[in-house]
Amino acid sequence: MKLQFAMDTLTTEAALQLAAAAAPHVDILELGTPLIKSAGLSAITAVKAAHPDKIVFADLKTMDAGELEADIAFTAGADLVTVLGLAGDSTIAGAVKAAKKHGKGIVVDLIGVSNKPKRAKEVVALGALFVEMHAGLDEQAEEGFTFSTLLRDGEASGVPFSVAGGINASTIASVQQSGAQVAVAGGAIYGAPDVGAAAAELRAVIV
């Protein structure tokens, strides 16, 4: 299972510092949606230039203009770009078209989708590389939140999936056991006093 570090910060400088600390322990460096909205596509270029050996993931969460938005992110240096599963099929197909042009991949984020296994199958049929079983930061803050549903949905989907939703060192083993291809961790790494040590701790559980 690959480990993805979601850098939910607001400046390119902060992202480069986080990436430098965590890179030895992670496979995928994710530029979070707030970072791309705040710093722009140049943040993608900067992270890819600093870490050409890593998979750079641009969490655009595209809802419309799939081909155009994916194209500009791939041109900026992204290897993987997200489109929302709530978007229409034509948006997802457009993003997949851009990914094929660049030899890269589209990940469909199923945040907010009620029947995630069903939509997962549909979007992989449209050409998505994998889906993200995702409970966002707001959903995580809701009373009674548990990400066990995400693991069940991933297993039920029958397609390649990642899991994101507040994963930490005590829960990442269950993500691996669910058969996920990628575990996404944001706050558990960037919120730790020692970013490198936090990434290493997660990595130690899954190797």
Ligand SMILES: O=C(CO)[C@H](O)[C@H](O)COP(=O)(O)O
């Ligand atoms: O995409 C996101 C929010 O929409 C986050 O990057 C994702 O949820 C991972 O971060 P965390 O581990 O803190 O939940």
